[in-house]
Amino acid sequence: MLNTKISVLESLNGHLYMDGLDLVQLAEKYETPLYVFSERRLKENINEILSSFRKYHPNTSLHYAAKCESTIANLQIILEGGSDIEVNSGGELYKAFYAGAKGNQIVFNGVGKTVSEIEYAINSEIKSINVDSEFELERTIEAARKLKKKANVTIRIVPEVSTGVVKGNETGTHESKFGILLDNLEDVIKKATEHREALNVLGYHFHIGTQTYDLQSFVDAFIVMLQISVDIYKTTGFKPRILNIGGGLPVPHYIDVAASQYMPPNIYLMLKGDLTIEQIAKSICLQLKADKVGAWAGKEYEKFFDECELILESGRKVVADAAVLLSRVENKKYRDNTGEDWITVDAGFNTLMEVKTYFWYYHMVCANRTDEYHGKDFKVGGPCCDSGDVYFDIDSHINLPDYRKLPCSTGPGDIIAMLNVGAYGTPNMSNYNGRPKAGILLIHENGEVSVSKRAETYADLVTTETRIKEIRKG
Numbered sequence: 001m002l003n004t005k006i007s008v009l010e011s012l013n014g015h016l017y018m019d020g021l022d023l024v025q026l027a028e029k030y031e032t033p034l035y036v037f038s039e040r041r042l043k044e045n046i047n048e049i050l051s052s053f054r055k056y057h058p059n060t061s062l063h064y065a066a067k068c069e070s071t072i073a074n075l076q077i078i079l080e081g082g083s084d085i086e087v088n089s090g091g092e093l094y095k096a097f098y099a100g101a102k103g104n105q106i107v108f109n110g111v112g113k114t115v116s117e118i119e120y121a122i123n124s125e126i127k128s129i130n131v132d133s134e135f136e137l138e139r140t141i142e143a144a145r146k147l148k149k150k151a152n153v154t155i156r157i158v159p160e161v162s163t164g165v166v167k168g169n170e171t172g173t174h175e176s177k178f179g180i181l182l183d184n185l186e187d188v189i190k191k192a193t194e195h196r197e198a199l200n201v202l203g204y205h206f207h208i209g210t211q212t213y214d215l216q217s218f219v220d221a222f223i224v225m226l227q228i229s230v231d232i233y234k235t236t237g238f239k240p241r242i243l244n245i246g247g248g249l250p251v252p253h254y255i256d257v258a259a260s261q262y263m264p265p266n267i268y269l270m271l272k273g274d275l276t277i278e279q280i281a282k283s284i285c286l287q288l289k290a291d292k293v294g295a296w297a298g299k300e301y302e303k304f305f306d307e308c309e310l311i312l313e314s315g316r317k318v319v320a321d322a323a324v325l326l327s328r329v330e331n332k333k334y335r336d337n338t339g340e341d342w343i344t345v346d347a348g349f350n351t352l353m354e355v356k357t358y359f360w361y362y363h364m365v366c367a368n369r370t371d372e373y374h375g376k377d378f379k380v381g382g383p384c385c386d387s388g389d390v391y392f393d394i395d396s397h398i399n400l401p402d403y404r405k406l407p408c409s410t411g412p413g414d415i416i417a418m419l420n421v422g423a424y425g426t427p428n429m430s431n432y433n434g435r436p437k438a439g440i441l442l443i444h445e446n447g448e449v450s451v452s453k454r455a456e457t458y459a460d461l462v463t464t465e466t467r468i469k470e471i472r473k474g
C-alpha cells in the first residue's frame with residue numbers, strides 16, 4: 001500500500017501520481033533514472049516556513065540553501081516563491097545570479113572561501129558574507145580595501161550545541177570545522193568594527209546541522225547567540241542587525257516504525273524528523289516572552305531580538321518532499337542460502353546521495369503497482385560496481401533497515417519511486433562507472449511539465465576531455 005502523507009502524491013488506478021500526473025508515464029517518456037520536482041510543493045514549503053516564523057517575528061527572511069538543490073529552474077521557482085538564497089561557493093553565487101537573484105538577496109557561507117570568491121561577493125554587493133574565521137575576516141578586509149568597496153559581513157559562531165544526528169551532519173560544536181569559538185568572539189567583533197572603512201558588520205550566524213530533530217537544540221543555540229550578542233553589546237557597543245540561525249529544519253523520511261526497535265534511537269528520530277516548523281518558530285521566537293530562559297531573560301533582551309532581522313537558511317525543508325526519483329528495476333535474483341529476494345534498480349549512489357556515506361533512508365513505492373500490498377521484503381541495490389551501492393547499511397553502521405517492502409511481484413521493468421529525495425540528491429550525482437547523470441523534470445502549478453535539466457548522454461561523458469591524439473597535434 002502507498003504509505004505516504006505527501007499531498008502532491010496520490011495513488012490512482014494502481015499508478016503513482018504527482019500533482020495529477022502519472023509518474024509511470026513520465027518515466028516511460030523521459031527514461032529513468034529521473035528526478036521529478038513539484039513547483040506547487042516548493043512554493044507551499046516556502047510559504048509554510050515564512051508564514052510560521054513571521055507570525056512570531058515579522059522581520060524574518062528565508063535564504064534557501066542552494067547546496068541542497070541548485071537546478072536553475074528550481075532556484076527560479078524558489079525566488080518566485082518569496083525566498084532569497086544562501087550560497088556556499090563562487091559557483092553557487094554564479095548560479096543564483098543566473099537564476100535572477102539580486103545581490104541583496106544572497107548570503108555566502110563557506111569554510112574555505114578563496115580570495116576570488118570573496119572579491120566576487122564584494123563586487124556583487126551581496127547581503128552578507130558569513131565570515132568563518134579570524135583569518136577569513138582579515139582576508140575579507142584586504143579584499144574590500146583592494147576593491148575600494150565595503151563588504152557586508154556576519155560572523156559565524158560556534159554555539160557548542162550538539163544535535164545528536166549522524167556526526168558528519170553536526171556543525172555547531174568545536175569538533176566540527178565551522179565557525180568562531182565564543183571565547184574569541186569579542187576580539188573578532190572589536191577587530192571587525194575597527195575596520196568600518198572596509199566592513200559593514202551586520203550580526204551573527206550559526207548553523208548547527210542538517211535534519212535537527214531535537215527542538216531543544218534550536219532553542220539552546222539561539223539562546224547562546226542572543227546571550228553573547230547582548231554581552232558583546234554591553235562591552236563593545238556593537239548591536240547586531242541580523243541574527244541568522246542557519247538551516248536544519250527536519251523532514252520526515254517515512255521510516256518504518258519497526259525500525260525503531262533495532263536502530264540507535266537518535267538515528268531513528270533523526271530520520272523520522274517529525275518536528276514541525278510551527279514548533280520551532282514558536283519556541284525560538286517566544287522563548288524570551290515566555291521567560292523560559294532563566295535569570296537573563298527580560299524586556300531588554302526581547303527588544304534586542306525584536307529589532308533584528310531573523311534569517312533562516314533552510315534547504316532540506318524547502319526541497320526534500322518536493323521531489324521523487326523514478327528508477328527502473330533492471331535485475332532480480334533469489335539467494336537460496338539466505339532466502340532473500342534482491343532487485344537492482346538503475347539509480348545507484350551515482351544518482352542519489354550515497355547511503356554508505358550519508359546513512360540516509362529513502363522510502364520506496366512501486367509506482368506502477370500502488371494498489372498492490374507493499375509487504376514483501378526486498379534487498380535493493382543500485383547498478384554500480386561497488387558492494388556499497390545498496391539501499392541498506394552494509395557495514396551495520398547505524399542499522400538502516402535491511403529491506404524495502406514492495407509488492408510480491410516486483411521485478412524487472414517495474415518503476416520504483418523513491419520519496420523525499422529533493423535535498424542533497426541532484427548536486428551529489430556523479431558519472432561513476434561511466435553513467436550519465438539523470439534528467440530533472442519540473443511539474444508546473446498549471447500541470448505542464450518541463451525538462452529543467454536533460455539527462456546526460458554518453459557523448460556528455462567525454463565533452464570536457466581531450467584525446468591524446470589532439471594533444472599531440474596541438
Ligand SMILES: Cc1ncc(COP(=O)(O)O)c(C=O)c1O
Binds near residue numbers: 068109211247313
Ligand atoms: C551554513 C548552512 N546553512 C544552511 C544549510 C542547510 O541545511 P538544511 O538543508 O538542513 O536546512 C547548511 C547545510 O549543511 C549549511 O551548512
